[in-house]
Amino acid sequence: MAVRSGGIGGRAASIGVWVVSASIVGYAFIFGGYLSTIVAFALIYAIFVSGLNVFMGLTAQVSFGQSAFAAIGGYSSAVMTTTYGWAPLPAMLCGLVAALVAAFLIGFPTLRLKGHYLAMATLAIGLIVYEIAVEWESVTQGYMGISGIPPLGVGSLEATSDRQILLTLSALTVLVAFAMSRIRQSRLGRAFAAVAGSEEAASALGINVARYKLVSFLLAAGLASISGSLFVHVVGYVSPEVFGLHMVVLAFTMIYIGGLGTVAGPIIGALIVSLLPEMFRGLSESQDLAYGLTLIVILIYAPKGLVGLAKTFDTWRSQ
Amino acid sequence: MNAILEVRGATRRFGGLTAVDSVSFDVPERGVTAVIGPNGAGKTTLFNLIAGSMPPSEGAILLSGNEVTTLPSEARAGLGLVRTFQLVKLFQELTALENVKVGFHLRTRGGLIAALLRPRWQRQSEREVEERAKALLELVGLSAIADSSASALPYGQQRLLEIARAMASGPRVLLLDEPAAGLNAEESERLARTVRRIAADGVAVLLIEHDMKLVMDIADEVVVLDYGRKIAQGTPDAVRRDPAVIAAYLG
Ligand SMILES: Nc1ncnc2c1ncn2[C@@H]1O[C@H](COP(=O)(O)OP(=O)(O)OP(=O)(O)O)[C@@H](O)[C@H]1O
Ligand SMILES: [Mg+2]
Numbered sequence: 001m002a003v004r005s006g007g008i009g010g011r012a013a014s015i016g017v018w019v020v021s022a023s024i025v026g027y028a029f030i031f032g033g034y035l036s037t038i039v040a041f042a043l044i045y046a047i048f049v050s051g052l053n054v055f056m057g058l059t060a061q062v063s064f065g066q067s068a069f070a071a072i073g074g075y076s077s078a079v080m081t082t083t084y085g086w087a088p089l090p091a092m093l094c095g096l097v098a099a100l101v102a103a104f105l106i107g108f109p110t111l112r113l114k115g116h117y118l119a120m121a122t123l124a125i126g127l128i129v130y131e132i133a134v135e136w137e138s139v140t141q142g143y144m145g146i147s148g149i150p151p152l153g154v155g156s157l158e159a160t161s162d163r164q165i166l167l168t169l170s171a172l173t174v175l176v177a178f179a180m181s182r183i184r185q186s187r188l189g190r191a192f193a194a195v196a197g198s199e200e201a202a203s204a205l206g207i208n209v210a211r212y213k214l215v216s217f218l219l220a221a222g223l224a225s226i227s228g229s230l231f232v233h234v235v236g237y238v239s240p241e242v243f244g245l246h247m248v249v250l251a252f253t254m255i256y257i258g259g260l261g262t263v264a265g266p267i268i269g270a271l272i273v274s275l276l277p278e279m280f281r282g283l284s285e286s287q288d289l290a291y292g293l294t295l296i297v298i299l300i301y302a303p304k305g306l307v308g309l310a311k312t313f314d315t316w317r318s319q
Numbered sequence: 320m321n322a323i324l325e326v327r328g329a330t331r332r333f334g335g336l337t338a339v340d341s342v343s344f345d346v347p348e349r350g351v352t353a354v355i356g357p358n359g360a361g362k363t364t365l366f367n368l369i370a371g372s373m374p375p376s377e378g379a380i381l382l383s384g385n386e387v388t389t390l391p392s393e394a395r396a397g398l399g400l401v402r403t404f405q406l407v408k409l410f411q412e413l414t415a416l417e418n419v420k421v422g423f424h425l426r427t428r429g430g431l432i433a434a435l436l437r438p439r440w441q442r443q444s445e446r447e448v449e450e451r452a453k454a455l456l457e458l459v460g461l462s463a464i465a466d467s468s469a470s471a472l473p474y475g476q477q478r479l480l481e482i483a484r485a486m487a488s489g490p491r492v493l494l495l496d497e498p499a500a501g502l503n504a505e506e507s508e509r510l511a512r513t514v515r516r517i518a519a520d521g522v523a524v525l526l527i528e529h530d531m532k533l534v535m536d537i538a539d540e541v542v543v544l545d546y547g548r549k550i551a552q553g554t555p556d557a558v559r560r561d562p563a564v565i566a567a568y569l570g
Contacts, residue, residue, distance in 0.1 A: 187444075
């Protein structure tokens with residue numbers, strides 16, 4: 001038997017990555033405090049990046065504007081709960097629908113064209129949504145932002161303490177990871193992989209390339225919207241800066257550090273990239289330098305991310 | 320016998336060059352038809368027109384008597400017209416088995432909801448896909464490397480894998496662009512057997528091939544192209560003795 005050397009199946013390899021991720025979250029849960037806030041944000045990013053991973057990792061497309069969908073989710077949650085008194089869940093759902101409609105309107109025309117029209121369009125929408133958040137003051141309150149957003153909750157059950165928040169976000173992250181692993185090993189996931197591998201070969205096998213790109217883009221936008229909503233409910237506040245271009249840069253870093261196209265990659269990537277600056281806090285001035293260097297070292301020695309590294313280690317051990 | 324595929328005056332121009340020049344022929348419902356011709360004769364371009372990879376400048380393509388000339392390739396695949404590529408196009412990140420599984424796309428159902436909830440019919444369908452994909456790998460002699468990454472396979476095996484993947488979609492007409500290129504003698508023999516088997520199962524095979532021995536071996540009918548034009552058509556024996564064909568190959 002040949003050694004398994006690739007494919008969308010492989011699960012054993014990433015067990016180590018899961019253990020490390022769970023330990024980090026467990027540590028934050030036990031010791032609480034500042035660390036727990038950072039891990040909570042990291043988990044929200046993990047969901048955002050998982051969505052981006054469907055589009056970039058599984059389908060091999062590029063989007064620079066996912067922050068726009070997070071903003072749509074976040075602002076919908078904020079406005080619907082504070083101005084209209086909706087409960088968090090329906091407000092979140094409202095954001096999800098709005099984000100999907102926006103993604104459809106951008107994706108439908110651009111994804112049928114060959115070339116990088118979508119990547120350009122997404123770059124534009126990131127900037128446009130940011131401008132709207134700034135200018136549409138009657139609704140968004142401009143730079144001032146919206147505060148007093150209620151915490152996550154269903155009915156009288158609310159996640160207010162650090163631990164409750166961490167627990168809720170961990171559960172959601174696991175759910176998203178579970179969904180990702182099921183998608184990867186399905187007819188849908190294979191169609192994504194086919195589009196990623198060769199558009200010509202995919203359509204020769206009857207796969208509607210434009211449609212699957214659109215589905216992939218909608219999935220990414222949906223998860224971005226949910227993560228945007230989660231963020232504002234956890235923090236209780238939203239302003240245009242929250243969903244700026246830096247969010248996209250951070251997400252790209254996380255996806256590559258963790259492992260593009262893998263289930264665990266976005267999660268470990270989000271945790272490590274969020275925690276690294278904290279580890280180097282003692283270094284004061286050279287903190288950014290150490291952070292940057294560490295990222296570069298990881299990318300040099302683990303070009304397929306930390307999950308890829310774990311897989312290599314696994315293959316090497318089994319030989 | 321009825322023609323399943325009809326090529327009617329297919330023409331394709333690239334600027335001043337006419338790569339395919341009013342070519343007409345029929346592919347019968349059963350059997351193996353070969354397209355031969357010197358390098359640059361327009362064989363691959365002709366395949367591109369038939370499969371819908373590019374539109375013809377003029378002419379029409381009919382499948383089972385219905386015009387498909389303006390349909391995109393995925394729609395033609397849906398009607399049973401499936402091709403392989405001269406430069407193999409596998410899904411490099413997937414294993415050999417997963418590549419074949421992708422081929423079952425047209426014959427299965429299931430989107431996001433089915434993926435997430437994995438209802439019983441979906442599990443059943445995935446089991447069938449797995450079994451039938453393995454059977455196809457067996458057909459082309461690749462069972463042993465089912466779990467190897469497609470990109471790690473030697474060239475000859477990649478070609479055979481691409482045929483297995485195309486077969487997974489259940490074609491009525493299978494277009495093979497130089498399937499024997501890069502195959503060693505043993506693989507080439509396996510290919511010939513596989514093609515005959517596919518044809519015997521009722522699939523119309525249209526293949527481009529340079530290896531004359533293979534063509535003589537498996538083709539029932541041969542179409543000869545030169546400079547984009549059809550210069551001869553007939554049984555392998557008749558074509559081999561055709562003066563125009565001899566001139567094209569020697570001159
Ligand atoms: N996309 C294209 N744009 C411009 N010219 C093309 C294109 N595709 C093919 N040609 C030209 O059309 C002619 C026929 O090419 P084609 O690939 O169809 O030949 P072929 O018979 O398949 O040759 P080979 O045996 O080398 O594969 C060649 O002169 C080629 O350069
Ligand atoms: Mg060719």
